[in-house]
Amino acid sequence: MKKRNLLTALLAGASLMAMAATAEAQVTARADFSSAVAQAATIDWSSAESERGGLFLVAQFDSSGPNAWDPADHPMVYITSESHSNPNPNKTIEGGFAGFQLIDARTKEEVANFIGVTTPKSKDLRTAPHGVTTSPDGKWAYIGWSEVDDSATKYTSYVAVVNMQTLKLDKLLKQESRFRGEQRAQRLHHIQSWTDVDGNDRVVLMFGFGANGGPHYILDPKDNNRVQRSITYDDVQVMGHPFTTPSPDGKTLYVSIGSPEIRESDSHNxxxxxxxxxxxxxxxxxMGTGNHPIGITHDVDGRFTYVVDGHGSMVYKIDNEIDEVVGQSxxxxxxxxxxxxxxxxxxxxTIGKGEGSHNKGSVLGVIDTKTFRPTRAIDPQPIVLGGSASSVDHAILNPIQELNELWVSNMNGWETIVLDLETFKPKAWIPTPHGGDTHNGAFVRYNADFTGEVMSDQGGVKSETMRDMVRAAKAESAKK
Known part of the structure; x- marks a missing residue:
């Protein structure tokens, strides 16, 4: 990539801040850009693991400033990505763009939005973005994108770390790694965060597309977002689709195993x-979770893990006490x-995206966990989501229990779809601010002082408070 393109991208990310940000804050961010690049070379950010995995600091910014939004008015927000990669003719930003949106989890009104990068042409961005989340305490947000060079054959992948209080850029990271002795560029796909068994906050950046995932990077958001551990081909052979999920106790990380050859093979499981x-x-x-495992989630007690096979259209149940597949549906x-x-x-x-075929899916399937087969108790099926739903990909449980909602991201559409879990029908379609698409998300609870907690994301429940609520709901259901 030419340096001119990177400079343009960084300036756009530093100046096109949230709608709530002040003009003065925008000017300050633009003025600080040159010093930020100079500082990056002297900041002691790298570690043996970041160098082994291939994640590097490009620039450090001053992300301090006025509050961009008021958490006292919006104590529970949903963060979801937004980019240009959909066919909506009514997008309000021309060319390519990458950012995220904050939505009030109760009222469903937009709280704020952030644009991290814009490019004159959509084709200048190879991926923009897929994953987004915050650190477990809600302090930092993470998004990524990839920019292509003039030949449209080589791309460079970036990760932006954003201050959630000011919605200003704090860091820009770049991914470069070697794979089987050669340089391999990967694109940031999914992101999740959690608190590990020792109480440490962790964020995992999952790189790759298709069935050749990795490397993945585990950051410590309380240590300047340094890489605490890299997971590479040397650690997990071979990594498939880039979807990882931590166990509820925070001791282990589940990583999909696969490859293009396995995905396309005639072998079963x-x-x-x-x-x-x-x-x-x-x-x-x-082993034995189909040929192309993607989504992974767990029950709140960590007894079982569920894995979907995107190409085989199956779901597998793993007993975590014996580490074996004990059911399939x-x-x-x-x-x-x-x-x-x-x-x-x-x-x-199950989120019916149409992976491996049309990739225009807009429906949900429902599996009874007791019988471990598709339920016949809900009619009709599959559940049609409506609106602009197309290539739907993730579903996240809203922590406000009385609302009883599942929020679905919409990679080829321009709305977040809200499913009523009482009626099993969609009840709201929340538009993106610029007409872009969404891909994954997380619910984050905030206090008035901007301290917070990730409650749930596309990997499942992440808060122990919310786990207790699920346990209580299960106990109540068992009485009926």
């Missing part, structure tokens, strides 16, 4: 998931991508 011990790095392989939809449970974990919702 040739792929699997790897359990990576986050303390020792030891890996336990659990049709997903009830074609090409499932994500997976999520309702409050009492009686149902699993």
């Amino acid at each position: 040739a792929a699997g998931v790897a359990k990576v011990n986050l303390d020792t790095g030891a890996v336990t392989n659990i 049709s997903a009830g939809v074609a090409g499932p991508y994500g997976i999520a449970a309702n409050w009492d974990e009686s149902f699993l919702f």
